[in-house]
Structure formats: C-alpha cells, structure tokens
Amino acid sequence: MRKGFVFLLVLALVLVGLAGTSAEPSRAQGTWSLAEAAKPYAGTEIRAFFLERPGYVAAQQMIPEFEQITGIKVTWDVTPYENSLEKQTLDFTGGTAQFDVVLVDVVWIGNFAANGWIVPLEKFYKNPALADPELNLDGFFPILLESFGTWDGVIYGLPFDNYSGLLYYNKCMLQEAGFERPPDTWEELLNVYGPALTKDGKYAFALQSRRGETQSADSFMRVIWPFGGSLLKDDFTSNLSSPESLAGLKFRQDLMRYMPPDIVAFDHDETVQALAQGQVAMITEWSAFYATLANPATSRITDCLGITVEPAGPAGRKPALGGFSLAVNSSSSEAKQAAAWLFIQWITSEAKAKEYAERGGVSGRRSVYQDPEMIAKFPHYPALAESWEKYGNAVFRPRFPEWPALSDVIAQFGTEMMLGSISVEEGVARIEAQMATILRDYTAGRLPKLQ
Amino acid sequence: MANLADAVNLVETEQTARHRRPLRINWLALAMILPSIIALLLIGLYPLLFALSLSFQRFLLNRPQNNGLFVGFENYATVLNDPLFWSSLGRTLTMLLIVLIVQIVAGIGIAVLIDSSRWRAVNWTVKTALVIPIAMTPAVVGLLGLLIFNRDFGLMNYLLGLIGIEKVNWLGDPTMAMVAIILTDIWQWTPFAALIMLSSLAIVPHDMVEAAKLDTKNSWTIFRYVKLPYLMPGITAFMIIRTADVLKLFDMPFTLTRGGPGVSTELISLYVQRMGFRIFDMGVASAQAVLLLILCIILARAYIHFFYRTPESE
Structure with a gap:
C-alpha cells in the first residue's frame, strides 16, 4: 500500500511538474490572442488620423479584419499633410480627443512627446494582457523606431508609413x-x-x-x-x-x-x-x-x-x-487608449507586414525586405533597405x-x-x-x- | 455671402439714419429674430472677443507651459516691428488696388454689354455662366491654377505659344507668380462685379434714360450722368466685400503658390495663418488679425464716405 502510495505521489508530482513546464511557454506564446486581449474593449470605437497616401489606403482595406477579430470599431479621417500638424495640435491643446490613434511625422515626435500629448508605449507593451508576445520591437529597422518612434529614450510610436x-x-x-x-x-x-x-x-x-x-x-x-x-x-x-x-x-x-x-x-x-x-x-x-x-x-x-x-x-x-509612426492620444479614455494600442500593434505587426506591403503600404519591418518573393515584386526594396540599414540619419531634420x-x-x-x-x-x-x-x-x- | 449681407446692412443703416422714425419695439419680430441673433453672437462675436483677449496674452500652442500670461501690448509691438508683416500687408493692398480697379471697370463693361443686348437667350446664358466662377471653391480654383499656369504643360503657356510668345515661368518667378494670383482672382470675381452692376443697371428708370436721349446722342454722357449714379451704391458694396475678401484671401494662394517663391506671393492672410498654425504663436497671430479687422473697418468707412451716393443726392 505504502509503496503504491509513494508511487502515486511521485507520479502525481511528475505530472504536475510536466504540466507546469508545459504551461509556462503556452501562457507566453500560445494563449495570448488578439481576440482575448480585445474582449474588454469590444464595442469601443476609436478614430485614426490618416493621410491620403497609399499606406493609409492599405490600412483602410485591412481594418475590417481587425474589427472582426476584436469587435473594436475603427473609423478614420483623411487629412492633407499640410493641415495635419495644425489639426492634431488643436485636438491636443483643446483636449478634445477626436483622434485616439494619432499620426506622428518624424519632425513632430519631440513636439508631441515633450508636451505629453501622446502616451509612452511602455504602458501597453509591458502589460501582459495587452502586449502581443510576438511584438518584437527589434524587428523594426532601428533607425525608423528611433527617429519617429522614440523621444528622449522613450518609445511613443510604432513606425507605420516609412520613407527614404x-x-x-x-x-x-x-x-x-x-x-x-x-x-x-x-x-x-x-x-x-x-x-x-x-x-x-x-x-x-x-x-x-x-x-x-x-x-x-x-x-x-x-x-x-x-x-x-x-x-x-x-x-x-x-x-x-x-x-x-x-x-x-x-x-x-x-x-x-x-x-x-x-x-x-x-x-x-x-x-x-x-x-x-x-x-x-x-x-x-x-x-x-x-x-x-x-x-x-x-x-x-x-x-x-x-x-x-x-x-x-x-x-x-x-x-x-522621413516617415510616420502611429501613437496613442493621452486625452483619450483608458479603454480607447488600450483599443488604439491593440490596433497599432496589429497593423504594424510582423504578421501583417507582408499583406500591408502588398496592398501598397511601406512597412518598417525588416523581414519583408529579406523576402525574395517581395524583392521580386518591388525592385526598389534593396535600395530602400540599404538606405535605412546603413545610411539612416535620425536627425536629418531636428x-x-x-x-x-x-x-x-x-x-x-x-x-x-x-x-x-x-x-x-x-x-x-x-x-x-x-x-x-x-x-x-x-x-x-x-x-x-x-x- | 455673409459679407454681402453685412454690406447691405451698412448701406441700409446709412439710409435709415437719414429718415429716423420714433422708436417702437415690435416684440413679436424681436422674438422671431432672437435665435439668429444669439447664433450670430456665438459664432461671430465670441470668437472675436476671444481673439482680442488672446492678443494680449502669451499663447504658444507648441509650448503650452506658460500660456495665458498677460503681456500687455507686447504682441502688438512684435507685429508692428515685423518687416514681414508690413511687406505682406503692402503686397495685399497693392493687389487689392489692382483687382478692385480691373474688376469694377470690367464688371461695368460686361454689365453694360449684357444690359444693352436684345437677345434674351444670350443674356440668360451669359448670366448663368457668370455665376460659375463665383460658385467655385477657392481651393479648387488654386488647384486649377496650378494646372493652368504650369510652365511645361499649362494651358496659359499653350495659348501664349499659339501666338508665338515664349514659355512664361509663371509660378517659378516672383513677379509672375503674383501676376498669376491676381489674374486668377480677376477671373473668379469679375463676374460678381458684373452681376452687381447688372442689377444696379436694372433699377435705372427707363424714362430718365429716354429723356436724356432727347438731350444728347453721346452715350458716355448718358452713362456718366444718368446711369453711373445708380451704380454707386453697388460699387461701394462691391468694394467693401472685396476688401474684406482680399484681406482674408487664403485658400487660392495657399494651394497655388503657398506664398512662394520666397515671400513673393505671401499675402497677409497667409502670413497670419503661418504665424498661428506653423509657428503656433496664437498671441501674435491674434494681434495681427485684430489689426487687420481695424484696417478693414477703416477702409469700409472710407469707401462709404467717399464713394457712396444715393442717386437722389447727385
């Protein structure tokens, strides 16, 4: 009996141990899903600030999929570039939070960040409930993330529409x-x-x-x-x-x-x-x-x-x-901020990068530019990747x-x-x-x- | 078109001032117009007072930490000592003078031609065609201008080419860029002058013209002494509307030249916008706007004083 009990105990311990080791990685990789993460925010409506350029058209085409997965409703305004700084500045200073997903040109990041108008993204990517384990910030060309995503060492935006x-x-x-x-x-x-x-x-x-x-x-x-x-x-x-x-x-x-x-x-x-x-x-x-x-x-x-x-x-x-990152408006409500983050994380993700590029966007993800199929389709990719990888100058303009x-x-x-x-x-x-x-x-x- | 209403009001107050009746308040009428008065106060007077108060404050949109600090007349001093303000104002006033003269003279010419034409169908068509440029959005007019004045593919250089004139560098040359803006404005607003003059000509009493014809065969004399007096209120209204209009002319030059090359087409409204929404100094921009408003009022009063005559007072 006693032998049998010890055997059972050992067996139980081993099983628990096995379950424990196999549960750890699955919580980190397998069980996080966009649908789960978005559940608390289903029905939330967020508004994005878009320009009339190919990358934004690509995003508009992709939004229905995001809405279907998350139940978050994404609307957008298309503004000419010339008026976009003025329009967003008035939104920030008025505290009206018309836009939850804001657009940050490389030359606005200091302005928006120093005034506290956009949220440091740490708040989201350090929150396991909201951060996609496959976010992989290192997958962006460093120069892009640095120049229009980062101010004073803090990340505020993820590269979305990228230029060289x-x-x-x-x-x-x-x-x-x-x-x-x-x-x-x-x-x-x-x-x-x-x-x-x-x-x-x-x-x-x-x-x-x-x-x-x-x-x-x-x-x-x-x-x-x-x-x-x-x-x-x-x-x-x-x-x-x-x-x-x-x-x-x-x-x-x-x-x-x-x-x-x-x-x-x-x-x-x-x-x-x-x-x-x-x-x-x-x-x-x-x-x-x-x-x-x-x-x-x-x-x-x-x-x-x-x-x-x-x-x-x-x-x-x-x-x-040059280029633009997407950031989260500080004046938006907590729910809208989280929903906005989920959208930004998704649209700039490695998983979506190829589709985004095929629809006309210019992704900031390195992986797309190493894909032979994509290089065959877009012959300017090697020159583009070379410019960002080797010659990028974050302070091209202050x-x-x-x-x-x-x-x-x-x-x-x-x-x-x-x-x-x-x-x-x-x-x-x-x-x-x-x-x-x-x-x-x-x-x-x-x-x-x-x- | 709010401008038109303002101008007509001005003209009317001048008239009623001359035959003042004892004041009797019609409460029903007052109640009925009250909602629109309140709306006007909210969207007209409130922003004006707000701008006035801003003009005495430090107010930088992109450095909001010390905003709201009372700085007295400092913003006004900045504006008055700014050579760019004066040069853009000078540019605007020069343009105003040119377009007013051309548009009034051409407008009267077109109106007299239509008025003396006997074919109704032609009259109707021309009158309809006249409305088209006025109805167009100024920003679109500016974009059209970009195509028309393009050096290589533009319509203007094509037409000039037909009569053997070399390509003109319309938008890349400081003087010609200003000419392009003035031509565009003349194209868009001369029809408005023509329509106003046409309606003024319609009120010239027919028997008076007939009587004058017995005295002289000279049609210039008839125009000058019989018809022109009836045109003067219309001309004054047109001048007031266009003055306000040119002082705030923004969309068309912004899309056509964006104030360039250099500052050669930077009109005062472009400069105020630049101060407010590029440099984000709302205090100085408000001071500029207030000064412009004062200038506009002075000019309007001057026009009424010097040009406005009712036909009876001639």
Whole structure:
C-alpha cells in the first residue's frame, strides 16, 4: 500500500511538474490572442488620423479584419499633410480627443512627446494582457523606431508609413547619353551627367524645392548633409555658415543649371510627373512614389525606370529620411487608449507586414525586405533597405517642437537663395539671425538640448 | 455671402439714419429674430472677443507651459516691428488696388454689354455662366491654377505659344507668380462685379434714360450722368466685400503658390495663418488679425464716405 502510495505521489508530482513546464511557454506564446486581449474593449470605437497616401489606403482595406477579430470599431479621417500638424495640435491643446490613434511625422515626435500629448508605449507593451508576445520591437529597422518612434529614450510610436529618399532615374535617357549606370556621387551628377542630359528642353535633374516643408526638408537639408554640413552644432547654435554647409548650398545653386527653370515651384507631384513624363532624367524622391512611377497608368517610363540609393557626397551617403509612426492620444479614455494600442500593434505587426506591403503600404519591418518573393515584386526594396540599414540619419531634420517655425524660415530664405534674389551667404545669415531667436531657450540652457 | 449681407446692412443703416422714425419695439419680430441673433453672437462675436483677449496674452500652442500670461501690448509691438508683416500687408493692398480697379471697370463693361443686348437667350446664358466662377471653391480654383499656369504643360503657356510668345515661368518667378494670383482672382470675381452692376443697371428708370436721349446722342454722357449714379451704391458694396475678401484671401494662394517663391506671393492672410498654425504663436497671430479687422473697418468707412451716393443726392 505504502509503496503504491509513494508511487502515486511521485507520479502525481511528475505530472504536475510536466504540466507546469508545459504551461509556462503556452501562457507566453500560445494563449495570448488578439481576440482575448480585445474582449474588454469590444464595442469601443476609436478614430485614426490618416493621410491620403497609399499606406493609409492599405490600412483602410485591412481594418475590417481587425474589427472582426476584436469587435473594436475603427473609423478614420483623411487629412492633407499640410493641415495635419495644425489639426492634431488643436485636438491636443483643446483636449478634445477626436483622434485616439494619432499620426506622428518624424519632425513632430519631440513636439508631441515633450508636451505629453501622446502616451509612452511602455504602458501597453509591458502589460501582459495587452502586449502581443510576438511584438518584437527589434524587428523594426532601428533607425525608423528611433527617429519617429522614440523621444528622449522613450518609445511613443510604432513606425507605420516609412520613407527614404531614393534616386529614381530614366535608364533609357541615360543610355542614350552613353551612361550605363546612374551617378554614384553628387559631383558626378553635376559635372558629368548634368551637361550630357540637359538638352532639347529636357533637364538632367529635378529637386523638389517649393516653399514649405518641401523646400526645407527635401531640398535644403538634402544638400547640406552629404557635404558634411548640418543645421546645428552640439550647443544648438547654427552650423549653416560652416564651410561644409555652405559648400552644399552652393552645390545646389550650381545644380540649378541642369534643373527646370521653375524648379522653385516644383512640389513632389511636379517632380514625380517630370520624371514620369520624360521631362527630366533623374530625381531624388521619397520611396513612396515608386507606386506612381511604376504604374503604367500614371507613368510613361515604367520600362525605363531605374532605382538606386541617393548619390554620395564628400561626407558619404546621407539620404533623406522621413516617415510616420502611429501613437496613442493621452486625452483619450483608458479603454480607447488600450483599443488604439491593440490596433497599432496589429497593423504594424510582423504578421501583417507582408499583406500591408502588398496592398501598397511601406512597412518598417525588416523581414519583408529579406523576402525574395517581395524583392521580386518591388525592385526598389534593396535600395530602400540599404538606405535605412546603413545610411539612416535620425536627425536629418531636428525633431524638437520649434522645427515647424524653423522650417518656415528656411523655406522662405531657401527659395530666395535659389532664385538668386539673395546670395547663399546672405540667406544663411538671415536664417541664422532668426534661428538664434527661435532657439534662444535652448542656447540659454532653459530647455534640454534634444533634437 | 455673409459679407454681402453685412454690406447691405451698412448701406441700409446709412439710409435709415437719414429718415429716423420714433422708436417702437415690435416684440413679436424681436422674438422671431432672437435665435439668429444669439447664433450670430456665438459664432461671430465670441470668437472675436476671444481673439482680442488672446492678443494680449502669451499663447504658444507648441509650448503650452506658460500660456495665458498677460503681456500687455507686447504682441502688438512684435507685429508692428515685423518687416514681414508690413511687406505682406503692402503686397495685399497693392493687389487689392489692382483687382478692385480691373474688376469694377470690367464688371461695368460686361454689365453694360449684357444690359444693352436684345437677345434674351444670350443674356440668360451669359448670366448663368457668370455665376460659375463665383460658385467655385477657392481651393479648387488654386488647384486649377496650378494646372493652368504650369510652365511645361499649362494651358496659359499653350495659348501664349499659339501666338508665338515664349514659355512664361509663371509660378517659378516672383513677379509672375503674383501676376498669376491676381489674374486668377480677376477671373473668379469679375463676374460678381458684373452681376452687381447688372442689377444696379436694372433699377435705372427707363424714362430718365429716354429723356436724356432727347438731350444728347453721346452715350458716355448718358452713362456718366444718368446711369453711373445708380451704380454707386453697388460699387461701394462691391468694394467693401472685396476688401474684406482680399484681406482674408487664403485658400487660392495657399494651394497655388503657398506664398512662394520666397515671400513673393505671401499675402497677409497667409502670413497670419503661418504665424498661428506653423509657428503656433496664437498671441501674435491674434494681434495681427485684430489689426487687420481695424484696417478693414477703416477702409469700409472710407469707401462709404467717399464713394457712396444715393442717386437722389447727385
């Protein structure tokens, strides 16, 4: 009897032990499910802030699946980019919480985070009830998560709509002029490709330079970095009058000989159209425009389209970096915050990344760019992944709340510089004068020097 | 169109002021208009007073920590010492002067042509066509302008090309960009002038014109001394409406040039918007708006003083 009892006891212990060891991992991986996590929030309605760009259309197509799994209702507003900072700022300052899922441009993260308008995501990803065990934050390109997801070491947003500058070129025009490959450096583009490709009313290059963020980010900053310049020194005083920054800006003036004469009126659309219609041979534009240029309905050069990384300058390759993360509004109710997090986690997840990309989005997940099937479908992926993996520059534009004001000043004098109504040196001097006022709280030490 | 109502009210108060009757309150009428008065106070007066109070405060939307601090006239001093404010105001007033003259002269011309035409079908068609530009959303007009004034594919350069004129760099050249904005405004609002003038011409008494024709064969003289006096109230109303309109003209230039290249097309409203929603300094932006309102009132009073004449007072 006693033997039998001991045997049973041992057996029971072993069984309990086995059950215990097998239960541990299943709680971590197997039993978490989106449907379970969302149960307390079924019926909650959340509103997302979207733009009219391909990635957001992809998300809209995917939302019904999320709603079906979770019972959370997701609605959205589509706003033009130009009004989106203003609209969201008014929502934040008014505390109206119209949007639970907010959209954070790389240059707004400091503004939104420093003012406490968006929730640090720790609150959710450290909560086992809400965090998907397969969230895998390391699966994002680090540069993307850092530049438009993180402020002062804290994660606020997950990369959703991701951009890098790429060099798009018209292979046929280049071949006709005797070039077998695109230019590797900016100097080569200016000195070799420029003169050869500018003829018969066509131009070698177009750099979108319309007044606004296009001038300050796409044009002005794009020529400063590759030449070793930068906007600010470490002490937040201007670095624009350094020889390197000036060299970049002067390079842009030289390049104007090979650009359409109304280049200061070119926004993204005009620039992409100029390449798509065969008016110019090369442009440096955001990765998102691949869809327009590769589509026969919107482009005449689909067969001639070539894509590579942006040219290198004397200081190396410094392509433009941009993009948006999705974040949670601090003014939203707790339930809506949790629901918003579940949506953000799901739409940016590794599991959904491929579908998102196939529907036209540009995922921030590394895995998609290593998938041979996807590379075959999207030939610009290697250049894109290379730009983010090797050349990413998180402070391509400063991300503090003062950037919009600074951007406006740069946009104004930047275009005047290009028009030749003021010299490069004079333009820089005027930007510096206003920049000193805008950033005085930093230089005087009243604000932490974060960008 | 609220502007039109305002302007007509102004004109009417001037008239009633001249033949003032003893005050008798019609309570029923008052009760019936009360809801709309309350609505007007809420959406008209409240924001105005709010902006007025903001203009005396430090109010930065993107640095909200010290907002609400009373700063006296500091915001006004900032505005008045800002060369960009004065240059954008100067640009706006220059544009106002040009469009007012062109639109009134062209509007009268079109109205007189329609008025003297005998084909009813033509009149009706032209009148309908005149409404179309006015009815268009300014932002859409700006977007259309982008297509029309495009240097390479634009309609304008195509038409100029037909008569042998070289491509004009409309939106990339500071002067031509301003010309493009002015042309667009003239295109959109001349029909409005024509319609106002047309309705003014309709009230010119027929027998007066007939009588004048007995005295002179010179149609200019008849226009100047018989018809023009009837047009003056309409012209004054048009000037007031358009002045307010140009001072707050935003959508069309924003979509067409966004104030560029450089600051060459930065009208005052674009600058105020930039101050409020790019630089996020609501205090200074409110001070600018209040100063603009004052300017608008002064101009409106001046127009009434110098241009407004009832036909009887001529």
